[in-house]
Amino acid sequence: MLELRKMTKMLGDKLVLRNITLSLEKGEILAVIGPNGAGKSTFFKCTVGLLQPTSGEILLDGKLVKKNSAEIKQRIGFLGHESFLYNNLSPLENLKFYGKLYKVKDLDRKTNELLKEVGLYLFRDMPIRSFSRGMMQRLAIARVLLPDPDILMLDEPHTGLDQEAVTLLNNIIKNKRDSGTSILIISHDFEQVHALADRAAVLKKGKIVSTRRIREEVSLAEMKRWYEAEVKSS
Numbered sequence: 174m175l176e177l178r179k180m181t182k183m184l185g186d187k188l189v190l191r192n193i194t195l196s197l198e199k200g201e202i203l204a205v206i207g208p209n210g211a212g213k214s215t216f217f218k219c220t221v222g223l224l225q226p227t228s229g230e231i232l233l234d235g236k237l238v239k240k241n242s243a244e245i246k247q248r249i250g251f252l253g254h255e256s257f258l259y260n261n262l263s264p265l266e267n268l269k270f271y272g273k274l275y276k277v278k279d280l281d282r283k284t285n286e287l288l289k290e291v292g293l294y295l296f297r298d299m300p301i302r303s304f305s306r307g308m309m310q311r312l313a314i315a316r317v318l319l320p321d322p323d324i325l326m327l328d329e330p331h332t333g334l335d336q337e338a339v340t341l342l343n344n345i346i347k348n349k350r351d352s353g354t355s356i357l358i359i360s361h362d363f364e365q366v367h368a369l370a371d372r373a374a375v376l377k378k379g380k381i382v383s384t385r386r387i388r389e390e391v392s393l394a395e396m397k398r399w400y401e402a403e404v405k406s407s
């Protein structure tokens with residue numbers, strides 16, 4: 174569904190991404206894991222269109238994605254380190270603002286449903302400036318889900334979430350996957366990667382050095398051993 178071919182990115186005089194070729198299938202959860210400085214955030218930004226790759230191609234359903242393509246922006250919902258939320262607005266107002274921007278149909282019903290799903294319905298009319306980090310993250314997740322993207326890209330989505338919210342997010346992610354959404358997660362959190370991913374890819378020094386099927390067949394300890402071996406090998 175989403176295919177990256179030989180994607181490279183130079184930042185300053187540093188080659189941060191080296192020839193990344195990777196595909197995300199329909200209804201698959203793919204996790205990209207790697208040590209600090211491996212290039213994960215840069216990879217994420219290039220794939221969602223926040224940064225322009227220096228070279229390489231991105232294909233959506235076999236079609237080449239052009240620079241600043243509206244299609245990729247519509248079809249990919251991404252959750253990065255910035256929440257893109259307005260502090261002086263309430264959860265309801267934030268979602269309505271984005272809903273109008275994305276031309277979401279049946280917006281009232283959808284916003285209420287999503288606020289219930291992420292556990293913020295009782296707080297729907299409070300300005301979010303007093304919200305905790307976890308509450309902000311819950312709302313950021315609702316914002317990403319609002320236009321029903323068929324590809325979700327999540328950069329460290331579990332950051333700041335308490336155990337209840339982690340379970341809630343994981344259930345949302347699995348339900349989306351089961352209904353055909355393709356999901357790419359960047360994470361340091363092995364437990365969550367193990368709980369969620371169908372496949373994991375190790376990014377090291379800007380290169381994908383290994384990919385492996387994870388779901389069910391592989392234990393958490395085995396996954397960690399594989400990762401450590403890949404990261405240590407030169």
Ligand SMILES: Nc1ncnc2c1ncn2[C@@H]1O[C@H](COP(=O)(O)OP(=O)(O)OP(=O)(O)O)[C@@H](O)[C@H]1O
Pocket residue numbers: 184185186187189207208209210211212213214215216
């Ligand atoms: N604007 C920039 N100019 C030059 N080098 C940069 C720039 N931004 C990032 N880098 C370098 O690119 C490399 C990859 O950075 P990136 O933030 O993508 O890694 P990461 O895997 O997300 O790291 P972390 O796990 O610590 O968040 C790092 O070596 C970093 O120093």
